Amino acid sequence: xxxxxxxxxxMLCALLTTTSGCAVLIAGAAGVGAGVGTYRYIEGDLKRDYxxxxxxxxxxxxxxxxxxxxxxxxxxxxxSGGLIKGIMHDGTKVSVKLKTISDNQxxxxxxxxxxxxxxxxxLVQKKITSRFEKQYPSA
Numbered sequence: 001x002x003x004x005x006x007x008x009x010x011m012l013c014a015l016l017t018t019t020s021g022c023a024v025l026i027a028g029a030a031g032v033g034a035g036v037g038t039y040r041y042i043e044g045d046l047k048r049d050y051x052x053x054x055x056x057x058x059x060x061x062x063x064x065x066x067x068x069x070x071x072x073x074x075x076x077x078x079x080s081g082g083l084i085k086g087i088m089h090d091g092t093k094v095s096v097k098l099k100t101i102s103d104n105q106x107x108x109x110x111x112x113x114x115x116x117x118x119x120x121x122x123l124v125q126k127k128i129t130s131r132f133e134k135q136y137p138s139a
Contacts, residue, residue, distance in 0.1 A: 039125060044116020045109040046125055049101065052136055057106040057128075058082060060135060061096055064127035070094055081106070092117075094124065 040047045050057045058077055065072055065086055074085035081099040088094060092113050099107040108128060112120040
C-alpha cells in the first residue's frame with residue numbers, strides 16, 4: 001500500500017511538471033471566483049479583495065492602521081488604487097497597496113517587514129476587514 005502511494009505521488013509530480021503551465025492557469029482561474037473575500041499569501045504580501053469602492057476601502061485601511069497604532073508616513077491615492085506606508089513602533093515597515101480591480105472590487109495587499117511577516121500581515125488585514133464591515137455591514 002505504501003509503495004502504491006509513493007508511485008502515485010511520483011506520477012502526479014511528473015504530470016504536474018510536464019503540464020505546469022496548464023496547472024497554473026487552472027489554479028489561477030479557479031482562484032478568481034473563489035478569491036473574493038479570501039486571503040492569499042503571495043511572495044510576502046497578504047492579499048484580499050474587498051467588494052466596495054476605493055474611497056471606502058481606503059478609509060477603512062487608514063482607520064485600521066490608526067487602530068493598530070501604526071503611524072503612516074506616505075499616502076498616495078489615485079483612481080487605480082494607492083499606497084500607504086507606515087512604521088510600527090519597533091521600526092518594522094508596513095506597506096499597504098490598494099489596486100482597483102473593478103468599480104466595486106479593490107485588492108488590498110499588506111506587507112509587514114522587508115520579506116513579509118504573515119502573522120502581522122493577517123492582523124492588519126483582519127483590522128481592515130473589521131473597519132470595512134463597520135462601514136458596509138452587509139459586505
